[in-house]
Amino acid sequence: MQKLKLVVVGNGMAGMKVVEELLKIGPDLYEITVFGAEPYPNYNRIMLSPVLAGEQKFEDIILNSLGWYEENGIRLHLGKKVLRIDRQRRIVEAEEGMEVEYDRLLLATGSSPFILPVPGRDLDGVIAYRDIQDTEKMIETAEKHRHAVVIGGGLLGLEAANGLRLRGMDVTVVHLASWLMERQLDRHAGKMLQCELEKRGLKFLLEKKTEALLGNEGRVCGVRFSDGGEIPADLVVMAVGIKPNTQLAESAGIHCNRGIVVDDTMQTFDPKIYAVGECVSHRGTSYGLVAPLFDMAKVCANHLAMMGIGRYAGSFTATKLKVTGIDLFSAGKFEGDEHSEEIVLNDVAGGVYKKITIRDGKIVGTVLYGDTVDGQWYFRMLKEGQDIGEIRGNLMFGQSHLGNAGHEGRVQASSMTDDMEVCGCNGVCKGTITKAIKEKGLFTLEEVRKHTKASSSCGSCTGLVEQILASELGGGYSPKTSAEKPLCACTEHTHADLRKAIREEKLLSIPEVMAFMNWKTQNGCSTCRPALNYYLISTWPHEAMDDPQSRFVNERVHANIQKDGTFSVVPRMYGGITNPEQLRRIADVADKYRVPMVKVTGGQRIDLLGVRREDLPAIWSDLDMPSGYAYGKSIRTVKTCVGTEFCRFGTQDSTGLGIMLEQAFDRMWAPHKVKMAVSGCPRNCAESTIKDVGIIGVESGWEIYVAGNGGIKAEVSQFLAKVKTKEEAMEYSGAFLQLYREEAYYLERTVHWIGRVGLDYARSRVAEDEENRRALYQRLLYALSGERDPWKSVVERERKPLFESLMVEA
Amino acid sequence: MENWIKVCELEDIPQLGARVVKGKSCEIALFREGDRIYALHDKCPHKGGPLSQGIVSKGRVTCPLHGMNIGLEDGRAISPDEGCTETFSVRIEEGAVYISL
Ligand code: SRM
Ligand SMILES: Cc1cc2nc3c(=O)[nH]c(=O)nc-3n(C[C@H](O)[C@H](O)[C@H](O)COP(=O)(O)OP(=O)(O)OC[C@H]3O[C@@H](n4cnc5c(N)ncnc54)[C@H](O)[C@@H]3O)c2cc1C
Ligand code: SF4
Ligand code: FES
Numbered sequence: 001m002q003k004l005k006l007v008v009v010g011n012g013m014a015g016m017k018v019v020e021e022l023l024k025i026g027p028d029l030y031e032i033t034v035f036g037a038e039p040y041p042n043y044n045r046i047m048l049s050p051v052l053a054g055e056q057k058f059e060d061i062i063l064n065s066l067g068w069y070e071e072n073g074i075r076l077h078l079g080k081k082v083l084r085i086d087r088q089r090r091i092v093e094a095e096e097g098m099e100v101e102y103d104r105l106l107l108a109t110g111s112s113p114f115i116l117p118v119p120g121r122d123l124d125g126v127i128a129y130r131d132i133q134d135t136e137k138m139i140e141t142a143e144k145h146r147h148a149v150v151i152g153g154g155l156l157g158l159e160a161a162n163g164l165r166l167r168g169m170d171v172t173v174v175h176l177a178s179w180l181m182e183r184q185l186d187r188h189a190g191k192m193l194q195c196e197l198e199k200r201g202l203k204f205l206l207e208k209k210t211e212a213l214l215g216n217e218g219r220v221c222g223v224r225f226s227d228g229g230e231i232p233a234d235l236v237v238m239a240v241g242i243k244p245n246t247q248l249a250e251s252a253g254i255h256c257n258r259g260i261v262v263d264d265t266m267q268t269f270d271p272k273i274y275a276v277g278e279c280v281s282h283r284g285t286s287y288g289l290v291a292p293l294f295d296m297a298k299v300c301a302n303h304l305a306m307m308g309i310g311r312y313a314g315s316f317t318a319t320k321l322k323v324t325g326i327d328l329f330s331a332g333k334f335e336g337d338e339h340s341e342e343i344v345l346n347d348v349a350g351g352v353y354k355k356i357t358i359r360d361g362k363i364v365g366t367v368l369y370g371d372t373v374d375g376q377w378y379f380r381m382l383k384e385g386q387d388i389g390e391i392r393g394n395l396m397f398g399q400s401h402l403g404n405a406g407h408e409g410r411v412q413a414s415s416m417t418d419d420m421e422v423c424g425c426n427g428v429c430k431g432t433i434t435k436a437i438k439e440k441g442l443f444t445l446e447e448v449r450k451h452t453k454a455s456s457s458c459g460s461c462t463g464l465v466e467q468i469l470a471s472e473l474g475g476g477y478s479p480k481t482s483a484e485k486p487l488c489a490c491t492e493h494t495h496a497d498l499r500k501a502i503r504e505e506k507l508l509s510i511p512e513v514m515a516f517m518n519w520k521t522q523n524g525c526s527t528c529r530p531a532l533n534y535y536l537i538s539t540w541p542h543e544a545m546d547d548p549q550s551r552f553v554n555e556r557v558h559a560n561i562q563k564d565g566t567f568s569v570v571p572r573m574y575g576g577i578t579n580p581e582q583l584r585r586i587a588d589v590a591d592k593y594r595v596p597m598v599k600v601t602g603g604q605r606i607d608l609l610g611v612r613r614e615d616l617p618a619i620w621s622d623l624d625m626p627s628g629y630a631y632g633k634s635i636r637t638v639k640t641c642v643g644t645e646f647c648r649f650g651t652q653d654s655t656g657l658g659i660m661l662e663q664a665f666d667r668m669w670a671p672h673k674v675k676m677a678v679s680g681c682p683r684n685c686a687e688s689t690i691k692d693v694g695i696i697g698v699e700s701g702w703e704i705y706v707a708g709n710g711g712i713k714a715e716v717s718q719f720l721a722k723v724k725t726k727e728e729a730m731e732y733s734g735a736f737l738q739l740y741r742e743e744a745y746y747l748e749r750t751v752h753w754i755g756r757v758g759l760d761y762a763r764s765r766v767a768e769d770e771e772n773r774r775a776l777y778q779r780l781l782y783a784l785s786g787e788r789d790p791w792k793s794v795v796e797r798e799r800k801p802l803f804e805s806l807m808v809e810a
Numbered sequence: 811m812e813n814w815i816k817v818c819e820l821e822d823i824p825q826l827g828a829r830v831v832k833g834k835s836c837e838i839a840l841f842r843e844g845d846r847i848y849a850l851h852d853k854c855p856h857k858g859g860p861l862s863q864g865i866v867s868k869g870r871v872t873c874p875l876h877g878m879n880i881g882l883e884d885g886r887a888i889s890p891d892e893g894c895t896e897t898f899s900v901r902i903e904e905g906a907v908y909i910s911l
Contacts, residue, residue: 451890457876523826523843526865526872526879549826553863553874561874565860805830805837806818 003031006304007092007102009082009248011036013045013290014277015108016064017297018304023072024489025520026305032074033100035092038131039079041066044441046290046474048135049322052163056438058132063441085252087270104304107260107268107275109245111288115238116151120213125220126236129160138237142167145234149173149223151210153180155321155474157239158193161202162323164235172203172231174210174223184319184330188346189353189369196326196351205231244279244286259286264311266300276300282314289317291478294443302492307518310492315478318379320372322474327414329375329470332365332382333357340364345396356395361387373412374398376466379478387758390718413467422464425457433465437472444477445469460712488527490520495745498532502539509536509545524550531746534633537669538741541783554631557803558790559616562609567616569595569608571625572666575640575658575678576604582625589622603630603637603675617803620791626666627791633747636675638662639687643680643697652697654680657726664730665737667787668780671744671753674737675710689717692740692750693733702729706736706762707754715751718759721767735766735776742779814901814908823847823907828862828871833911838898840907841866841882847900848882849909855880855893 006022008015011034019032036042040062047061069076077094084093091099113128115121125141127134142148142164150161153175165171173180179190180197194204208229213236214222224230244259255261255269259281266274266282276296278288287293292315302310318331336342340359345352352370356363356378363382368375377398381388388395416422418431436442436451448465449456455465469477486492493501498517507513510532514524524532529550536544548556559567573582586606590598596610605628611619620627629635640658644650658678668674677686678695688694690710694717696703701724708717720736723729739762744753754762766773794803823829823842830852831838839852839862850871852862859875870879870888879888885897899910 521868523867525867526877529865529867549824549866552865557863561860561863563857563875565858565863802824802827802829805832806822806840807832808815808817 004029004103005101006030006032006104006106007100008032008034008106008108009092010108010110010245010277010279011038011042011076011078012108012110012277013042013063014110014293014297015106016042017294018106018108018274018276018300019072019074020064021298021301022304025301025307029305030104032072033077033102034069034074035077035080035082035094037079037081038133040132041069041076041078043132045131046322047438048129048132049159049163049474050438052135052138052160053166053324054163055324060438061441082248085248085254085273087252087273090272103272105273106300106304107249107273107279108277109248109279111242111244111278111286113238114241114243116210116240118210118212120215120220121238123213123215123220124218125234126213126238128238129156130242138164138235139167141235142169146170147172147232148235148237149231149233150237150239151223152239152241153177153204153206154183154239154241155181155319157237158197159322160237160239162197162200164237165200165202169235170203171201172205172233174205174208174225176207176209178207180204180206181319181321181330184367185328185369186334186355186367189328189330189355189367192351192353192369193321193326193328197323242278242288244281246279249273249275249279257281257284264299264313265303266296266312267303274300274304282312285314287315287317289319290443290473291315292317295478307492307520309518316379316383318375318478320375320470320474320477322471327368327370327372327471329368329372329379330366331375331379332363334365334367343392343396354396358388361389363388371412372470373463373467376463376470383484384756386756387760390759413464414471416464422468423452423454423457423461426453428452428454430468433468434472437469442469443473458712487531488525490524490528491517493517495531499535499539499743499745502532502535506540507536508540508543510547510550526552534669534671534746538671538783542786555633557613557616558627558631558794559611560631564610566610566612568630569611569616569619569623570601570605570628570630571623572628572662573605573625574662575638575655577640577655577659578606585623585625589619592622593619601630604639605637614804617794621795626789629667633670633672634674635662635665635668635670636673639675639677639691641679641685643678647680649683650680650697651699652680652702653726654678654686654695654697657695657697657702657729658686660726660730661733665734665780665784667789668737668741668784670737670741671746672749674740674750676733690714691717693736695729695733700724702726704729704732704736707750707759709749709751713751718754720759720763731773731777732766734780735773736762738776738780738783739765741783742776814910816906816908818907820845820847820902820905820907826866828864828866830860830862831909837862838909839871840900840909841871843867843869843882845902847902847907849898849900850880850882850885851896851898853895854878855887855895856891861895 042064044061044063050056080094082092082094090102093099113130148164148169148171150157150173153173161171161173179187180194209226211226212224213220220236222230222232246256249260250256260275262275262280268275277293296312299310299312321328334357336357340357343356345354355367357365366378416430422430455462513532533547533550537546553561593615595608599607601607638658638661640655643654674692676693677688677691679686679688680697688696690708694705703722704720705717706720709715817831828839828841837852839850841848854873856878859873861871863874864871869882878891885895887893901908
């Protein structure tokens with residue numbers, strides 16, 4: 001097949017992101033030609049600020065080296081501006097009369113700094129802050145001259161001013177509004193910022209309108225304001241805004257309205273021409289931060305690759321100033337109005353100010369100064385439109401006061417030194433992460449995980465890694481919510497899309513799902529296959545195919561893999577109850593197969609550790625006990641206390657209910673593991689309050705608690721309902737678990753799922769709606785009916801050979 | 811000179827699955843993807859995980875212990891991971907699988 005011709009105008013961050021994505025999903029579709037007006041390969045524009053501040057070098061911020069273009073067969077024309085597009089002949093004309101044909105054209109021309117139309121703007125020493133050239137000019141000027149004036153007290157202006165100050169200049173920031181960064185900060189935070197920057201030696205002139213730039217022999221020497229005042233200046237940096245580069249598109253007759261107008265697929269008015277980046281206007285909005293541009297790029301690449309899925313629906317953006325040592329975060333509509341309310345914390349002495357703006361029980365905006373640890377958390381809730389009713393009282397104190405295991409309870413990345421450990425599982429230090437972000441040009445959590453392994457195991461340090469990303473990338477970092485993330489790199493679809501398609505289209509096998517949902521890879525990967533397998537068997541019990549090769553090893557061999565490749569065997573002891581006969585069998589098995597360790601687990605049962613794979617079927621057969629599912633995303637244990645049977649305080653038969661629950665829900669697959677407990681009185685000896693479903697007996701019945709967690713992040717369970725009888729307790733618990741099975745995403749534990757959908761939702765479906773509760777419970781019982789014990793089926797059927805090795809004589 | 815040894819029938823290895831061959835000196839994992847069979851030393855370059863127990867896709871296997879991806883063709887870890895595990899030649903003849911040690 002002949003390749004189509006793709007021409008890209010603009011060799012910047014958005015354009016090259018499209019090309020990178022396209023090479024991933026449709027590497028052979030196009031012959032690609034790129035024009036860039038700047039004489040450099042694609043670099044990380046947002047890192048110009050650290051370069052100016054002397055924290056990084058130009059070489060460090062290159063994102064795609066010249067070699068990269070070559071390796072991918074991309075024709076690159078640097079220092080060549082495209083002057084004209086001939087849409088009839090499908091040709092672009094560049095400088096020096098060069099002409100190139102296209103089948104698809106991508107406009108990624110970015111934007112240009114806005115230059116105030118004042119006399120003197122053409123003088124030498126008057127510049128904007130946009131590219132490497134401007135940055136070099138500033139660095140050069142700082143060596144020879146003294147007075148710098150930055151016009152514009154926004155994000156860009158302040159980063160420029162800070163850099164020039166660090167390079168030894170005497171810097172004055174001139175700003176029209178009455179406080180700094182007025183579009184991102186409220187007055188209070190703006191004033192705190194100004195105060196801090198003044199301490200660092202910057203000067204500010206607020207509410208000043210620039211009237212003229214004064215010159216001397218062609219070079220700027222001063223600035224005059226509308227009130228008649230004048231100050232000296234050897235360098236004037238204009239940072240008063242940007243305007244999308246639309247001239248090229250406009251001259252070709254493509255519809256523009258401040259930006260190049262695109263639809264949700266990033267297509268312009270001419271279907272052969274796409275546009276992304278700062279130059280576009282999408283649903284009336286133009287963006288000036290990289291996170292939304294990257295989202296656009298993904299969608300655009302998908303359509304260029306003719307996959308035809310994916311829509312860009314606009315982005316929420318958040319802001320962070322990249323001035324080392326200043327913590328500031330802003331997102332959404334933080335200025336309240338008559339319909340909203342505010343929660344404010346103002347610690348003047350401590351230099352901390354926080355404001356959260358709320359409307360209809362949801363966060364609509366936030367400004368944080370001095371302590372921005374929870375910025376990403378608030379931002380995520382804002383994007384998800386999460387109801388904050390339940391956590392309102394604790395909102396201001398942040399997500400962190402509960403603490404995470406494994407990094408000394410540390411919650412603030414900025415207070416960590418480079419050699420401190422962020423990821424306790426993989427031993428990754430802060431310095432390694434910042435270095436990788438800078439040197440490898442990483443922008444997302446996934447990329448950091450891939451390159452450093454930080455946050456890729458238990459995930460408890462994710463918050464810290466997100467903070468580090470946010471502080472390195474400024475507003476360029478935008479955390480993805482699980483709802484908007486594709487399941488993995490093999491697909492564009494989210495967990496929710498996939499669950500829906502499997503249900504509505506009645507898809508019954510992994511190949512069917514992959515075909516129907518246009519999978520990009522033939523066999524998927526180790527992320528999507530287990531998830532799809534779970535969605536299939538939970539949605540269509542007894543009908544969908546369970547694919548052992550799409551299960552993790554533990555679920556495939558029904559035992560837990562150990563560090564040396566051996567396995568552990570944990571038989572069920574319903575409710576933690578055993579008897580001499582079982583114990584004798586366990587002891588015999590341990591002797592016979594020389595099991596290296598027999599341990600009582602934290603789940604009230606016994607673990608045989610260090611068993612060879614080949615011995616598993618024989619051990620199961622000798623034990624003749626049911627599998628304890630200690631290896632599965634399934635019911636683990638139901639912990640119980642002694643209850644009324646023996647305990648002097650017991651009010652209910654907790655052991656009995658525990659055994660009933662464990663027997664009834666045994667063999668239940670779930671999105672993640674499920675732990676339960678039943679205590680006989682509020683002393684709660686079975687620790688019901690940190691379980692997925694925890695039940696506490698009281699004189700008048702049973703209290704049911706859900707969505708607790710005792711692992712990585714301890715989380716106390718929440719009250720779901722109170723019932724009178726054991727049967728009701730079974731029905732409520734079962735219905736709750738079935739709702740979780742049907743609606744949560746794979747690998748989401750109950751605590752995270754409830755965190756996403758809200759406890760009120762679960763209550764309304766389980767506790768308040770009797771009919772629905774019954775139906776859920778019936779569906780669970782149907783799914784579990786006829787499920788066989790996995791150990792028994794291996795022992796009785798012909799599946800044994802897979803546990804045995806093949807022997808050869810060499 | 812290559813010394814081919816018959817180890818099993820093609821059917822003995824499940825689609826997208828693996829079997830382990832115990833040799834005198836080491837254990838070899840045989841992987842199947844479609845009708846292609848690959849043979850690798852059953853030992854992850856990271857911390858020695860049994861690769862045969864991993865999930866197979868896209869010409870690679872994901873180690874069951876810490877999730878490193880190893881290319882089935884060349885035994886090399888997929889970037890950004892690093893490391894390499896030994897590979898062996900495989901031949902399929904009349905539905906039987908042979909390896910060369
Ligand atoms: C055997 C046991 C430790 C012990 O010797 O007591 C154990 C062992 C493992 N736990 Fe656990 N956990 C054990 C009780 C617990 C408990 C306590 C409890 O259940 O009362 C917790 C905290 C409660 C909770 O889960 O909320 C616990 C929280 C975890 C976590 C963190 C889960 C979380 O969502 O935060 C993991 C990691 C995971 O599942 O992803 C984990 C994972 C593991 C794994 C499976 C790690 C792995 O993937 O290989 C360990 C298997 C060891 C092995 O080689 O066999 N284990 N683990 C306990 C088995 C109980 C049982 O009878 O089934
Ligand atoms: C100093 C600085 C700091 C920043 N800090 C942050 C931050 O912390 N966080 C954040 O998210 N964002 C930040 N930004 C903004 C971010 O860099 C931009 O949003 C992003 O680079 C825009 O990408 P783009 O591809 O749309 O445009 P650009 O990166 O500007 O790329 C467009 C390219 O097209 C070229 N071009 C234009 N017209 C033509 C033509 N006719 N022919 C050929 N080539 C052409 C231009 O020369 C340019 O190289 C910062 C910007 C600056 C300047
Ligand atoms: S048993 Fe649990 S706590 Fe202990 S090392 Fe394994 S995963 Fe960690
Ligand atoms: S042993 Fe294979 S990834 Fe660690």
